Amino acid sequence: MKVAKFGGSSVASAEQIKKVAAIIKEDKDRKIVVVSAPGKRHKNDEKTTDLLIKLGEASIENKNSELELAAVLTRYEEIATELELDEAILQEIEDDLRTKLHSTYENDGRFLDTLKASGEDNNAKLVAAYLNSTGQDAVYINPKDAGLLVSDEAGNAQVLPEAYDYLYRLRERKEVVVFPGFFGYSKNGILVTFPRGGSDITGAILAAAVQAELYENFTDVDSVYAANPAIVKNPVEIKRMTYREMRELSYAGFSVFHDEALIPAFRNKIPVCVKNTNNPKSSGTLIVAEREYSLNPVIGIAADEGFATIYVRKYLMNREVGFGRRLLEILEDVSISYEHIPSGIDDTSVIIRQAQLTPALEQRIIERISQELEVDDVHIEHDFSMVMLVGEGMNNTVGVTARAATALANQQVNIEMINQGSSETSLVFGIHQKDTDRAVQVLYNEFFGPEDKH
Amino acid sequence: MKVAKFGGSSVASAEQIKKVAAIIKEDKDRKIVVVSAPGKRHKNDEKTTDLLIKLGEASIENKNSELELAAVLTRYEEIATELELDEAILQEIEDDLRTKLHSTYENDGRFLDTLKASGEDNNAKLVAAYLNSTGQDAVYINPKDAGLLVSDEAGNAQVLPEAYDYLYRLRERKEVVVFPGFFGYSKNGILVTFPRGGSDITGAILAAAVQAELYENFTDVDSVYAANPAIVKNPVEIKRMTYREMRELSYAGFSVFHDEALIPAFRNKIPVCVKNTNNPKSSGTLIVAEREYSLNPVIGIAADEGFATIYVRKYLMNREVGFGRRLLEILEDVSISYEHIPSGIDDTSVIIRQAQLTPALEQRIIERISQELEVDDVHIEHDFSMVMLVGEGMNNTVGVTARAATALANQQVNIEMINQGSSETSLVFGIHQKDTDRAVQVLYNEFFGPEDKH
Numbered sequence: 001m002k003v004a005k006f007g008g009s010s011v012a013s014a015e016q017i018k019k020v021a022a023i024i025k026e027d028k029d030r031k032i033v034v035v036s037a038p039g040k041r042h043k044n045d046e047k048t049t050d051l052l053i054k055l056g057e058a059s060i061e062n063k064n065s066e067l068e069l070a071a072v073l074t075r076y077e078e079i080a081t082e083l084e085l086d087e088a089i090l091q092e093i094e095d096d097l098r099t100k101l102h103s104t105y106e107n108d109g110r111f112l113d114t115l116k117a118s119g120e121d122n123n124a125k126l127v128a129a130y131l132n133s134t135g136q137d138a139v140y141i142n143p144k145d146a147g148l149l150v151s152d153e154a155g156n157a158q159v160l161p162e163a164y165d166y167l168y169r170l171r172e173r174k175e176v177v178v179f180p181g182f183f184g185y186s187k188n189g190i191l192v193t194f195p196r197g198g199s200d201i202t203g204a205i206l207a208a209a210v211q212a213e214l215y216e217n218f219t220d221v222d223s224v225y226a227a228n229p230a231i232v233k234n235p236v237e238i239k240r241m242t243y244r245e246m247r248e249l250s251y252a253g254f255s256v257f258h259d260e261a262l263i264p265a266f267r268n269k270i271p272v273c274v275k276n277t278n279n280p281k282s283s284g285t286l287i288v289a290e291r292e293y294s295l296n297p298v299i300g301i302a303a304d305e306g307f308a309t310i311y312v313r314k315y316l317m318n319r320e321v322g323f324g325r326r327l328l329e330i331l332e333d334v335s336i337s338y339e340h341i342p343s344g345i346d347d348t349s350v351i352i353r354q355a356q357l358t359p360a361l362e363q364r365i366i367e368r369i370s371q372e373l374e375v376d377d378v379h380i381e382h383d384f385s386m387v388m389l390v391g392e393g394m395n396n397t398v399g400v401t402a403r404a405a406t407a408l409a410n411q412q413v414n415i416e417m418i419n420q421g422s423s424e425t426s427l428v429f430g431i432h433q434k435d436t437d438r439a440v441q442v443l444y445n446e447f448f449g450p451e452d453k454h
Numbered sequence: 455m456k457v458a459k460f461g462g463s464s465v466a467s468a469e470q471i472k473k474v475a476a477i478i479k480e481d482k483d484r485k486i487v488v489v490s491a492p493g494k495r496h497k498n499d500e501k502t503t504d505l506l507i508k509l510g511e512a513s514i515e516n517k518n519s520e521l522e523l524a525a526v527l528t529r530y531e532e533i534a535t536e537l538e539l540d541e542a543i544l545q546e547i548e549d550d551l552r553t554k555l556h557s558t559y560e561n562d563g564r565f566l567d568t569l570k571a572s573g574e575d576n577n578a579k580l581v582a583a584y585l586n587s588t589g590q591d592a593v594y595i596n597p598k599d600a601g602l603l604v605s606d607e608a609g610n611a612q613v614l615p616e617a618y619d620y621l622y623r624l625r626e627r628k629e630v631v632v633f634p635g636f637f638g639y640s641k642n643g644i645l646v647t648f649p650r651g652g653s654d655i656t657g658a659i660l661a662a663a664v665q666a667e668l669y670e671n672f673t674d675v676d677s678v679y680a681a682n683p684a685i686v687k688n689p690v691e692i693k694r695m696t697y698r699e700m701r702e703l704s705y706a707g708f709s710v711f712h713d714e715a716l717i718p719a720f721r722n723k724i725p726v727c728v729k730n731t732n733n734p735k736s737s738g739t740l741i742v743a744e745r746e747y748s749l750n751p752v753i754g755i756a757a758d759e760g761f762a763t764i765y766v767r768k769y770l771m772n773r774e775v776g777f778g779r780r781l782l783e784i785l786e787d788v789s790i791s792y793e794h795i796p797s798g799i800d801d802t803s804v805i806i807r808q809a810q811l812t813p814a815l816e817q818r819i820i821e822r823i824s825q826e827l828e829v830d831d832v833h834i835e836h837d838f839s840m841v842m843l844v845g846e847g848m849n850n851t852v853g854v855t856a857r858a859a860t861a862l863a864n865q866q867v868n869i870e871m872i873n874q875g876s877s878e879t880s881l882v883f884g885i886h887q888k889d890t891d892r893a894v895q896v897l898y899n900e901f902f903g904p905e906d907k908h
Contacts, residue, residue, distance in 0.1 A: 251772070251799050260770070311876065316714070318705070322786050324795070328779035337775055341795045344877025345705045351875075399863035401872065406860055409853035418855065421805075421871030421884060422765065423798025430875060 001171065003032040004216040005181065005203030008039020008047060010277035011123055014082030020127065021134055023218070023280050024176060032170060032177045032210060033138075034203040035127050037119025038075055048075050048119045056115040059101055060108050069097060076126060089129045093122045106190070109154050113183070113193045120180035120199065128178040139175040143184050146170060148205065150184035150192050157184055157192040159205050159264065167209035179206060197261030204265040204272075215265050218277045224249075224285040227301045227444045231437050236448055240286045241299055243272075248390040248426045249302045262287075297397040298447040300390050303440050305433050307339065307384040308354035309417075312369060313347040313377040323373065324348065330368050334361060339386070340419045340428065347377075351417065351430065354382055383433040384416060387440060388426050389447070395424035404429070407446035413439050455625065457486045458670040459635065459657030462493020462501060464731035465577055468536030474581065475588055477672070477734050478630060486624060486631045486664060487592075488657040489581050491573025492529055502529050502573045510569040513555055514562050523551060530580060543583045547576040560644070563608050567637070567647045574634035574653060582632040593629040597638050600624060602659065604638035604646050611638055611646040613659050613718065621663035633660060651715030658719040658726075669719050672731045678703075678739040681755045681898045685891050690902055694740045695753055697726075702844045702880045703756045716741075751851040752901040754844045757894050759887050761793065761838040762808035763871075766823060767801040767831040777827065778802065784822050788815060793840070794873045794882065801831075805871065805884065808836055837887040838870060841894060842880050843901070849878035858883070861900035867893050 006020050024030045037048040055068035076093050100118060105111040124140050131138035147166025150157035163184070170177055181199025186192050194201045200217065207215035223237040224246075241249075243266040250259035265272050266289075275284035310331075317323055324341070331338060331350065340351040362380050369378045394400050401420060404427065408415060417430030431439050460474050478484045491502040509522035530547050554572060559565040578594050585592035601620025604611035617638070624631055635653025640646050648655045654671065661669035677691040678700075695703075697720040704713035719726050720743075729738035764785075771777055778795070785792060785804065794805040811819075816834050823832045848854050855874060858881065862869060871884030885893050 248799055260773075263769075309875075315717075318791075318793070319714075321789070321791055322782075324792065325779055325782035325786055328776075328782065332776050332779055335775070337772075338778065339772070340797055340875075341778070342873055342875030343794055344880060345702055347876045349876040395870075398866055398868050399860075401869055402856065402859035402863040405856035406853075409856040412852055414852050415855055415874065416849075417875030418872045419796055419875075420869065421763075421794075421796030421873075422801045422803040426798060 001031050001210055001212050002027065002029045002214045002216055003034065003203055003207040003210065003212045004030045004218060005034040005199060006036065006218045006277060007199065007220070008036040009220045010039075010218050011035050011037075011127065012039045012041045012045075014079045016277065017079060017083060017127060017130055019277050019280075020218075021131055021136065023277065024131065025134075025136060026280070029213070030176070030216070031173070032179060032206050032212070033127070034179050034181045034199060034206060035120060035124050036181050036199040037123050038079065048072065048123070049116055051075065052115045052119050053112065055101075056112045060111070065101070069101070072097065076122065080126060083130045083133070085126070085129050085133060089126055092125060096122060110190065113154055114191050117180070117183040117191055117193055120182045124178045124180035131176060131178065137175045138178055139173065140178050141170070141173075143180065143202075144189065146179070148184035148202070149187060150194075152186035152188065152190060152192055155193055156195045159184065159201075160187075163205070164209045167206060168211075170206065171210045197258035200258065200261035201264070204262050204270075207270045208264040208268040211268070212270055215270050215272045217272060217274050219274060220276060220278060221274075222276045222279055222282040222284065224274055224300070226299065226448055227440055228303070231303075231440045232444045235444065238285050238299055239283065240288060240291050242291050242392055242425075243287060243289060244425050245299050245390050245392060246287050248388060248423065249300045251302075251304075251388075291392060293393040296391070296447060297394045297400050298389050298391040301387065301440055301443050301447070302390065303385055303387045303436050305383075305385045305436055306354050307351055307386055307430070308357060308380055308382045309384060309430075310350040310352065310365065310369075310380050311347065311378065312349070312373070312375050314373065314375040315346050317347065318345045326373060327369065330365065330372065333368075334365060336365070340417065340430075342417050342419065349417070351384070351386075384430050385433045385436040385439070387429045387431060387436070387443065389443065390426045392425050394427065401427060403446055404443055407442045408439060411438060411442045413442065455485050455664055455666050456481065456483045456668045456670055457488065457657055457661040457664065457666045458484045458672060459488040459653060460490065460672045460731060461653065461674070462490040462503075463674045464493075464672050465489050465491075465581065466493045466495045466499075468533045470731065471533060471537060471581060471584055473731050473734075474672075475585055475590065477731065478585065479588075479590060480734070483667070484630070484670070485627070486633060486660050486666070487581070488633050488635045488653060488660060489574060489578050490635050490653040491577050492533065502526065502577070503570055505529065506569045506573050507566065509555075510566045514565070519555070523555070526551065530576060534580060537584045537587070539580070539583050539587060543580055546579060550576060564644065567608055568645050571634070571637040571645055571647055574636045578632045578634035585630060585632065591629045592632055593627065594632050595624070595627075597634065597656075598643065600633070602638035602656070603641060604648075606640035606642065606644060606646055609647055610649045613638065613655075614641075617659070618663045621660060622665075624660065625664045651712035654712065654715035655718070658716050658724075661724045662718040662722040665722070666724055669724050669726045671726060671728050672734075673728060674730060674732060675728075676730045676733055676736040676738065678728055678754070680753065680902055681894055682757070685757075685894045686898045689898065692739050692753055693737065694742060694745050696745050696846055697741060697743060698879050699753050699844050699846060700741050702842060702877065703754045705756075705758075705842075745846060747847040750845070750901060751848045751854050752843050752845040755841065755894055755897050755901070756844065757839055757841045757890050759837075759839045759890055760808050761805055761840055761884070762811060762834055762836045763838060763884075764804045764806065764819065764823075764834050765801065765832065766803070766827070766829050768827065768829040769800050771801065772799045780827060781823065784819065784826065787822075788819060790819070794871065794884070796871050796873065803871070805838070805840075838884050839887045839890040839893070841883045841885060841890070841897065843897065844880045846879050848881065855881060857900055858897055861896045862893060865892060865896045867896065
């Protein structure tokens with residue numbers, strides 16, 4: 001049994017949904033299908049979810065929201081018409097939305113969550129109807145009926161352990177199950193949405209619950225690449241990688257999906273395959289618990305911008321018991337989380353994501369550190385990037401650091417920071433943000449050969 | 455005005471003290487001389503300080519301690535006889551020791567401190583007597599009379615600010631002042647000894663107090679070397695280095711002196727010169743606040759053994775606010791201080807000096823981290839070395855890391871950890887302890903050319 005999840009672009013139009021149907025038909029093991037709301041059909045298009053947010057906001061402001069409602073319904077209508085579906089499905093969707101608009105809610109947040117989730121929910125009904133119209137035996141299943149129980153934290157639902165037992169029963173269905181992504185229900189029956197990557201989360205939970213042999217994540221790229229194609233021309237495809245490699249690459253800016261979304265699959269060792277709805281023949285990228293090491297110690301190169309460093313110097317710092325702990329405590333107090341802490345003898349730096357800072361907060365941090373820790377110097381520098389080399393077993397290969405540092409030095413990229421030594425699968429270089437693209441290109445060429453040669 | 459401090463080997467025998475006298479005579483600016491207790495004259499010799507400790511312990515155990523007293527007095531007697539000094543000085547030393555042995559003390563620690571300090575104190579009297587006998591106008595000055603006031607923490611005295619004003623008056627002395635190192639007096643008149651490097655501390659305090667143009671630290675080596683001569687054959691001499699470079703090298707195992715001993719000189723920007731009593735013509739190593747960068751970004755390579763790493767892994771660690779702080783708090787609770795904290799996304803390592811650990815303490819640390827932080831894995835690995843490249847402005851030189859990492863990789867030295875990014879003057883590699891000597895040799899050859907070519 002396989003669980004297949006289709007993202008927004010894979011279900012954005014009738015044409016795309018036909019591809020989805022063909023993919024499901026092709027493999028009888030694809031028994032559970034998770035769908036997103038219809039996404040963008042072209043660059044300037046609006047996602048259904050965004051249309052639903054506009055509808056909700058108009059309604060909250062007590063405006064006449066018929067225009068906004070029509071915009072949402074039109075999206076479904078265009079799809080249904082082209083798929084030659086019965087009018088009944090459109091009426092069902094319209095009735096559903098009008099009911100939701102006129103129900104009462106605990107607060108506006110709950111109302112908006114419910115409206116947003118209807119994007120996935122109604123699309124699942126529509127896809128199920130289409131599959132049935134083509135002769136495939138399919139059934140729409142609502143998360144409440146299936147027992148997808150989650151914690152009651154709006155926008156940040158966490159699956160409850162007992163949900164897995166309820167969802168296991170989906171194995172018994174003879175039909176292809178079409179399941180909306182993005183939300184579950186609390187024990188009190190309230191709809192609660194997942195955090196970012198919501199439909200991916202639903203798919204991962206279902207894959208874990210039914211003990212699927214594979215969780216297929218259909219999107220619009222052929223595979224995960226060894227580097228960002230916007231920086232490196234035609235980077236090599238990654239055929240097989242481990243959860244850990246995926247996680248490290250996601251952290252440093254790889255945006256195929258949010259690695260945390262896949263946790264339920266990872267925890268249950270369900271292999272995950274990233275595939276392309278528009279090119280299903282491509283084998284995609286398989287993400288597994290273990291892999292054999294290849295000759296190349298590096299599997300991917302990621303980079304993320306927007307880091308700042310809080311530099312602190314105090315003579316004899318390393319003799320002061322508790323200094324590091326007190327420094328972290330001050331940052332914790334102002335809700336700053338840190339990424340790395342390179343340290344000297346009399347100085348230490350704390351590298352953080354600078355989006356957490358405001359000028360006022362910087363001032364406060366500097367004042368508190370100055371006063372409470374009586375330091376000789378404290379200042380904040382901005383606009384660093386972290387470039388990460390990722391690969392299982394990299395730590396066992398003498399010379400990865402040497403090759404990377406030499407390649408960067410040859411191109412005059414100064415290394416401001418190195419973090420190596422805890423993770424065995426990654427090596428992080430801190431550089432000036434302006435050097436980011438060049439650093440990624442240089443490292444790609446070093447470990448994968450010249451760009452555009454594949 | 456210069457302050458010259460002579461270490462134990464420089465005043466170990468009559469022959470050595472004659473060299474000291476010649477050095478003082480040669481430069482009229484050498485107005486303040488700080489002396490240690492007579493040190494070892496040959497490899498298997500005993501230091502006077504150790505003889506004094508034996509004397510003190512015998513006395514505490516109420517044994518007849520005449521034999522131990524005789525051993526101490528013999529050291530001074532041999533020196534005095536060969537220097538053809540008047541009997542009076544030996545009688546003065548014996549009277550002093552017998553008085554100290556029979557006085558009453560707050561506790562045994564105070565008694566031992568007083569006996570130990572007599573090694574320097576009586577040697578200062580003896581050196582002053584010798585200088586006078588050769589026609590140099592010299593005077594022994596006791597720290598109490600001079601106003602060297604310190605905090606009342608046995609074995610860890612800290613100079614009090616007001617001491618500097620009292621000591622400034624030493625400038626007014628016409629004679630060469632001979633001053634014992636290693637101890638001062640509390641405001642209550644109790645003798646208190648300095649921590650390790652005690653005589654160096656006394657010299658640095660006096661140099662700062664009298665605003666000396668130079669603090670000369672006479673020892674038994676021609677200079678500070680770019681690497682440990684026990685590992686690298688004929689390493690280059692360091693002619694000029696900054697306080698910061700000295701501090702970083704000292705930290706990582708350079709044992710010329712304890713860098714903290716020099717703090718009073720550093721704080722007052724008094725240049726410090728390391729010179730050889732046995733070869734005073736050699737220019738030695740000058741340690742200053744600032745220096746011009748040379749072509750070589752690296753000034754020295756140090757290595758220190760005996761590090762352990764506490765490895766902690768927890769899925770989603772980097773999302774857990776306060777994790778790092780709580781980890782450091784546990785270590786602080788059991789009085790473990792740390793050196794470096796390389797971190798991954800889901801793991802972090804804390805590198806510590808393993809001398810702090812016992813098997814029972816390791817067990818306790820692992821248990822507390824497991825239970826309180828609910829980690830997926832925690833374990834401790836032993837026997838790492840930290841190899842440190844030091845040099846001002848190293849951070850401005852693209853490629854130092856690349857050269858170092860490549861040199862190590864070429865010799866199959868695996869880099870377990872790198873810490874770069876806070877200090878601009880150092881780069882630390884963590885390696886397996888067994889690779890230490892090889893790593894130092896390899897890095898020396900990379901940055902200073904082949905060994906033994908100078």
